[in-house]
Amino acid sequence: MIKRSKQKETILRVLRSTSSHPGADWVYDQVRREIPNVSLATIYRNLRLLKEAGYIQQADSSSEHGRFDGNTGAHYHLRCEKCGRIFDLNEPIRRSIEARVARRTGFKVTGHRLEVTGLCPECQ
Amino acid sequence: MIKRSKQKETILRVLRSTSSHPGADWVYDQVRREIPNVSLATIYRNLRLLKEAGYIQQADSSSEHGRFDGNTGAHYHLRCEKCGRIFDLNEPIRRSIEARVARRTGFKVTGHRLEVTGLCPECQ
DNA sequence: TTATTTGCAAATCATTTGCCCGAAG
DNA sequence: CTTCGGGCAAATGATTTGCAAATAA
Numbered sequence: 001m002i003k004r005s006k007q008k009e010t011i012l013r014v015l016r017s018t019s020s021h022p023g024a025d026w027v028y029d030q031v032r033r034e035i036p037n038v039s040l041a042t043i044y045r046n047l048r049l050l051k052e053a054g055y056i057q058q059a060d061s062s063s064e065h066g067r068f069d070g071n072t073g074a075h076y077h078l079r080c081e082k083c084g085r086i087f088d089l090n091e092p093i094r095r096s097i098e099a100r101v102a103r104r105t106g107f108k109v110t111g112h113r114l115e116v117t118g119l120c121p122e123c124q
Numbered sequence: 125m126i127k128r129s130k131q132k133e134t135i136l137r138v139l140r141s142t143s144s145h146p147g148a149d150w151v152y153d154q155v156r157r158e159i160p161n162v163s164l165a166t167i168y169r170n171l172r173l174l175k176e177a178g179y180i181q182q183a184d185s186s187s188e189h190g191r192f193d194g195n196t197g198a199h200y201h202l203r204c205e206k207c208g209r210i211f212d213l214n215e216p217i218r219r220s221i222e223a224r225v226a227r228r229t230g231f232k233v234t235g236h237r238l239e240v241t242g243l244c245p246e247c248q
Numbered sequence: 249t250t251a252t253t254t255g256c257a258a259a260t261c262a263t264t265t266g267c268c269c270g271a272a273g
Numbered sequence: 274c275t276t277c278g279g280g281c282a283a284a285t286g287a288t289t290t291g292c293a294a295a296t297a298a
Contacts, residue, residue: 005271005277015194019211021209024189040262041279045264046278057192057195058190060190065286065288066184066288068145068147069182072180085144097240101215101242102242105202107244109242115236115238116221116236118225119231121230163254165257168288170253
């Protein structure tokens, strides 16, 4: 961690205390119990810093905004982390994982999404 | 499609003409070439309607906002489409797909993300 | 006709930024 | 000391919504 601070430490501890993959507002509420006057901006700032430093991850597919796909068939995606372009993959769809997860978790599984990330030939 | 309109048809055609997984603004620009006074609001409205009706998909992990994860180890996620909660899966990580994709696409692959979606026991 | 859809502008929502002050190294 | 982090409020950017007029069924 570049520079420690009470707020960074609290954010990290709060985030490690749960497996609920919370959003910034939930973290804000929790941190406020210890540091009542933290700013929401500080939460956002530090979540980003902690992520960039590798202390935490983001559970959802990057911070990308809505990207639409006219192809309704099941297929996986390949995303370039530099230019942001998304390509279709023609890997076979692995349905077996859905049944296994359904059996082990009690979920009624409706599908799955796989995204491979990296650098495209032009961006390398 | 519940009720057809020139704008819905144009949006669908534009989206099916590319595999670039564009965002709403790109679709807007394209549609404007045929219907110069479309509103961006119409684009958003119809993208949502078309998605709900199953005519198109969203390439990114739903429209979820930032969700953070204090667990930095590689792991997959299970998301409930109703309540939005995200759970960790302890499925084995399949690194083999990364090498295969790298070989076939020329990408420098840095990782992959797998998310299984469905309804959690409480939401079913 | 009658229910939907559109375009417009204003409203939201999550997230970011500018600025000045206080804290860390 | 001097740089970096924090709090606040204002700014931003994407997406949504309210509403009267236009359009599809």
